[in-house]
Amino acid sequence: MVMSLALISSCQWKKKSSKAMRRRRGGAPEIHLDLLIEILTRLPGRSLMRFKCVSKLWFSLIRSRCFSNHYLTVASPPRPPRRLYMSLVDHLECNSMAVCYNPRESALLLFTSSSSSSNNATSFDQDLTLPGMGGRNMKLLRGLILYIVCRRACIYNPTTRQSVTLPAVKSNIFAQEDYRKSVLYFFGHDPVLDQYKVVCIIVVSSKKIKRITSEHWVFVLEPGGSWKRIELDQPHIPTRLGLCINGVIYYLASTCMSDDIIVSFDVRSEEFKMIQGPPLVSAFKPIDFIEYGGKPSVFDHTRLRRKGLVELWVLEDAGEWSRKSLVLQPCQMHLVNKYTKWKVKGTTHNGEIIFAPLLLCSPYYILLYDVQKNDLRKVRIRGIPKHWFRKPDTNLFFYFEFMDDSESIMHLEI
Template identity: 45%
Template sequence: MDSFLGLISEIPLDLLVEILIRLPPKYLARFKCVSKQWSSLISSRYFCERLFTITKGKQQPHLYMCLVGERGQSELLSMSSTSPDNTSFVVDQDLRIPGMGGYYLTDLHGLMCFSMGKKACIYNPSTGQLLTLPKIKSDIIADQGQTRYINRYYIGYDSVNDQNKLLCTSVMYSYSLSNLKSEHWVFVLEAGGSWKKVVTHENYRPHTPFPRGQSISGSVVHYLAWHDMANMSIPALALKAELIDYGGKIAIFEHSKLKIGGIVILWVLEDAEKKEWSKRSLVLHPCHRHLVQDTEFILKGTTQDGKVILAPVEMHSGFYILRYDLQSNDLRKVDIEGVPNRWFDKECYYDLRLMSESERVIYLET
């Protein structure tokens, strides 16, 4: 080993960088264990920016699935496409992160965000960097009957200051989402960063956000939310509606009638300032109806080319997702192989993120 490290040390730094960035990104996390020098190099801003430049547009998208069992056991799986048309994925790496608690993943520019206990974590799957943020000390004072408390995290990007930021919405509420109290915090991902509380507008209404949000341009985070709506049946509460990116516009994808009628309702925000929405109904082709008739699905986001990802609520002997092309009204089944058998036929929660590893590789400052 010493002779190997000695040989490596004789390689000029610039040449070593050029060698490493041409290797599959999934190996970079392992190479950080070679030495402190390699760990520092692979985690550096220069290396990440060089990696982004050389790999931009060359790699196939990766599917990441977070699984959380009823007893808290967790697993983050990386999956790569095995077909030119991305109709088949296979697990290629088990990215075990001890203590990973949340199964809701948010992502932007190649970074993932999830919860670990009561703290937020930012993870770069290309370099293996994991950054755990400090716990938020909420200012919310619970009233009588308020016993439930949640934090929702979303990643955004400030293009003016070239900063990645994390938004947290903290909520305290009573049973059935009644008697809500909420506040918002922002963390700038930079050295010495800390949580800063957002001063709300005088007309601000407390609310609880839906788990997933959208950051179309990167600079503004949008998410569905509701106020005190106890005993009200709405699609979002039943996981039947979610925000998506529709041609660069915010849209609501409602699929409450997908299983029974094969119908999807699309609400598109045409003018954000005027709050003007357009409505469009999509009806599945008869040849696609069998894909949705026997299973309940949850929307899991969109691909880089705008296709909607639908995943089955329950997993049994196998796993797959549906890829819905809204432009052509085409629905395709995408098979996933290699998910560990221990996750089938048991109660567990999961989330999915489909993103290109070369979308943007960001250096995480600690």
């Protein structure tokens, strides 16, 4: 019914005839713009991409920022359910800002189709695999995907099939002779000013982290955007992928004095803040940084394989840490094979923690851990191209994440 209304309205927005011709032919009156918007916001994103060719008005309307934001807030049955995305990368870290490998042969982005997921199995639709897309440190935010290709940030919109590569940061910090050199990116959104921002942190450090030099840059995702340096007198090394919650980016980091610091970055004010991490938690332990209950949390699973124990530290609004300890059910201990090393790859839309094996092997499974119910379940991942299982694990990186509530139709332009 919704689709038929859209098709009817599309005919009415074509080249107009005179009122006399409409009366003679019995044409229907024009649909009011507010009603048209309500109809369009309830259509799938791919349909909207096709409907941009109906008229100049439709083209401008669908591409407008106001409409794309309204589209994100509308929940409707035709929208696809949350999809699981997987980024596969087969290359070493680059030694310069230049692209040093062929991305079409070394990277692949896979995501599930709207009808291919169930409680016990998830299949990647081969028609939705994108060679050359995807990269390291994949992060999803409001329907957009950020990933890194040779130290440059790329943003991809899977609905519009648009991809943009941000310009390289012009920094001379790599001229310093030191042990470790890295470039890290974080993705955030300011809900007040409706701005997407990418934070870049360039770090050079000595071998035992006795000396750290870092630069901090911000890029506003808009036409004509450019990198702006943010002065910060507290150099640090990010040690985990970040997450954005209510306009604030959080990530775990180390300094010369401490290895359990939480750094927050207010996307609107562009201010950094250091927060002391929970006790007995180190950035060098096998822990992970996740969102739990809408709050940044540290998930410690160092004793999961041996004793079935996990600890969850949640950063409360007052800046204090609350602790939750859980013991896995004995009947589920066989799922966490003690010979398999697991890595947390984020959380699902239901708050389940995603465990993935460090090595890519066939058949491939992930574990989903429901902290609220203290329940662990095994999910098989199908559809990964077979040749990826034959690649050396030393050069292979892969990332999982579930898309958030809605698909985005935002037009990317820089």
